[in-house]
Amino acid sequence: MRPRDRAPATAGAAAGRARGQAATSAERLQRLLALVPYVVSRKAVGLADTAAAFGLSERELVDDLNLLWCVELRDPDPYCPIDLSYEGGEIVVSQAESIGRPLRLAVDEASALLVALRMLADVPGLEDRSALSRLIAKLETAAGAAAAPSAQVAVQVDKPTGDAAIARIREALTRKQRVHLSYYVPGRDEATERDVDPMRLLVVDGRAYLEGWCRRAEGVRLFRLDRILGIDVLDVPASVPEEAQPVDVDQGLFRPSADDVHVTLEVSAAGRWVAEYYPCESAAELPDGWLRIRLRTPDTRWVRRLALRLGEDGRIIAPEELRAHIRDDAAAALSAYANG
Amino acid sequence: MSRRKTERLLSLVVCLLSTRRYLTAEQIRQAVAGYPEQPEAFKRMFERDKEELRELGIPLETGPLSPTDGEDVGYRVERQAYELPELRLEPDEAAVLGLAARVWRSAELAGAAAGALLKLRAAGIDTDEPGAGTDVRQGIEPRLATTEPAFGPLWQAVRDRRPVTFAYRAAGRSEPQTRELEPWGVVNRHGRWYVAGRDRGRDAVRVFRLSRIEGDVRFSGRPGSVTVPPGADVREVVRTWDSAPAQEHTAVLRIRAGAGYGLRRYATAAPGRPDAPGQPDAPGDVDPSPIDPWDTLTVPYSDTGRFADHVASFGADVVVADPPDLRDAVIRRLKGVLA
Numbered sequence: 060m061r062p063r064d065r066a067p068a069t070a071g072a073a074a075g076r077a078r079g080q081a082a083t084s085a086e087r088l089q090r091l092l093a094l095v096p097y098v099v100s101r102k103a104v105g106l107a108d109t110a111a112a113f114g115l116s117e118r119e120l121v122d123d124l125n126l127l128w129c130v131e132l133r134d135p136d137p138y139c140p141i142d143l144s145y146e147g148g149e150i151v152v153s154q155a156e157s158i159g160r161p162l163r164l165a166v167d168e169a170s171a172l173l174v175a176l177r178m179l180a181d182v183p184g185l186e187d188r189s190a191l192s193r194l195i196a197k198l199e200t201a202a203g204a205a206a207a208p209s210a211q212v213a214v215q216v217d218k219p220t221g222d223a224a225i226a227r228i229r230e231a232l233t234r235k236q237r238v239h240l241s242y243y244v245p246g247r248d249e250a251t252e253r254d255v256d257p258m259r260l261l262v263v264d265g266r267a268y269l270e271g272w273c274r275r276a277e278g279v280r281l282f283r284l285d286r287i288l289g290i291d292v293l294d295v296p297a298s299v300p301e302e303a304q305p306v307d308v309d310q311g312l313f314r315p316s317a318d319d320v321h322v323t324l325e326v327s328a329a330g331r332w333v334a335e336y337y338p339c340e341s342a343a344e345l346p347d348g349w350l351r352i353r354l355r356t357p358d359t360r361w362v363r364r365l366a367l368r369l370g371e372d373g374r375i376i377a378p379e380e381l382r383a384h385i386r387d388d389a390a391a392a393l394s395a396y397a398n399g
Numbered sequence: 400m401s402r403r404k405t406e407r408l409l410s411l412v413v414c415l416l417s418t419r420r421y422l423t424a425e426q427i428r429q430a431v432a433g434y435p436e437q438p439e440a441f442k443r444m445f446e447r448d449k450e451e452l453r454e455l456g457i458p459l460e461t462g463p464l465s466p467t468d469g470e471d472v473g474y475r476v477e478r479q480a481y482e483l484p485e486l487r488l489e490p491d492e493a494a495v496l497g498l499a500a501r502v503w504r505s506a507e508l509a510g511a512a513a514g515a516l517l518k519l520r521a522a523g524i525d526t527d528e529p530g531a532g533t534d535v536r537q538g539i540e541p542r543l544a545t546t547e548p549a550f551g552p553l554w555q556a557v558r559d560r561r562p563v564t565f566a567y568r569a570a571g572r573s574e575p576q577t578r579e580l581e582p583w584g585v586v587n588r589h590g591r592w593y594v595a596g597r598d599r600g601r602d603a604v605r606v607f608r609l610s611r612i613e614g615d616v617r618f619s620g621r622p623g624s625v626t627v628p629p630g631a632d633v634r635e636v637v638r639t640w641d642s643a644p645a646q647e648h649t650a651v652l653r654i655r656a657g658a659g660y661g662l663r664r665y666a667t668a669a670p671g672r673p674d675a676p677g678q679p680d681a682p683g684d685v686d687p688s689p690i691d692p693w694d695t696l697t698v699p700y701s702d703t704g705r706f707a708d709h710v711a712s713f714g715a716d717v718v719v720a721d722p723p724d725l726r727d728a729v730i731r732r733l734k735g736v737l738a
Binding site for chain 1: 412568715718
């Protein structure tokens, strides 16, 4: 579905391909051109380690090595430019000819790393910034002209109100201390107090989260840094239970659960932002620019607040009891004005 | 996958790298095993092979065979243009590199990041050394997603300096419009991707949110045909576009005790008590009067409509005392719910 860039797509496919899938000739060529310098730069490497580094089985790796060894140029006199051996499970390249160094970074490759590094450098509260800036400088030099387009992609990391919170979180993570959080939950309009054993600092799509074991909820929770009203590092060692499962950030931060309530609502053109802002299961076009949105949520309180915010630009279709709650909310709110 | 083709391409690379002078197609055919004898078939295959090498980023050069003979061209790959320059990383730098390569794990540039890491490992860099991680790596997990299908083609357009056209549904609009853009850059802000550049139809700098682009993004010009003005800062363009206007108004709100935290956070002061912070009274405060279930707070805002949306979302917990236009706007929304 998604249009893909050919060159970098093959680059990645080769590197990230699942074992057993056939690579194209170009992908394999790319791997071979990396394999020779990989061995050369390390003098000698084990078959097993190298196979693991390239995501190959040992048999596939040996096949690659044989192919390299077989290369022959015929003019003016036939000769074999590459000489190598892998006796005793150790690979040694004794003759690498012209391919002893890896190929330069392509624009996409340089950009992928540089954009990510600059984003990391933008994360507030990092103490070890010098490694980041040294690495950025080295990669820019090594990539040469290929580094330039990366300046046209930027990720701005949301800064929490004051770096103090992030500095305390870093401190707590490093020292493995428990923290006390005063945390705002907008969906319920509540300021909550809780003790949390920090696990990781996640920076996902420019937003920073503290992942930790919440002792109040007795589960792993994510706390958006810009919603932390106050934080204290406690003089108590953090104790994250064995069963605490870190969030798999590659699957998205918010995942549906079997207990979720299914909500259907319709929004006008002015309310279409809802479909962008919240994770929706589906959004179907209706006449006049209206949109029918289906979503699921463990807690419908934020939907009630959303409906009040939308006013005539939104209507809740289902579930019926949610509709009734929202009408009650609106009537109660209006009565305050009638009295005042 | 064809082993013979891989062998041929590999031989071709080695052959082109090994020569200082330009080689003719015929010389290449003789040196590299696997090309057909038949001239037309060879020509086709050689053309495809050259294209494949270029797509891999191999700097294939063409040049004259002799200074006097401008007719025939030959081919070579210059070592210096091909080789990744010498690169040595300190252990802490290598650790950060491993972290950076994970950022795109499931997104558009994930493949490119993996490809880069492969080359750097091939240059002798070890990114997974245990214990090499210092402060930066410890406990930090960064990720970037590119769920918008428009990201891929827009990045290519920015990279290759090509104009694009796409259908765009601006906020609040019921119908998408076709826009033609000279893209200057893509920016992620508050977790959303934007593209900024010169809108050709409007002859002005514009910012578009990728999630509001509908359908395909099409290239509408050749690579290199877009000129980014010197000094153009796409981050700044997007930041300015996205920034809230100055908060010129203030509202007086009555907020139920224990509620309205989303507004209390931004309160400046309680009217008549200029020293008091916009927070509920601390438990230690001495207040002999009976407990008032309502706090009266002053909150600054910029846009009446948007602020009314926000205030309405608190329902019966927040009542606007002033100004009247804000009060009316909130009442209108609440009535809209009941309509």
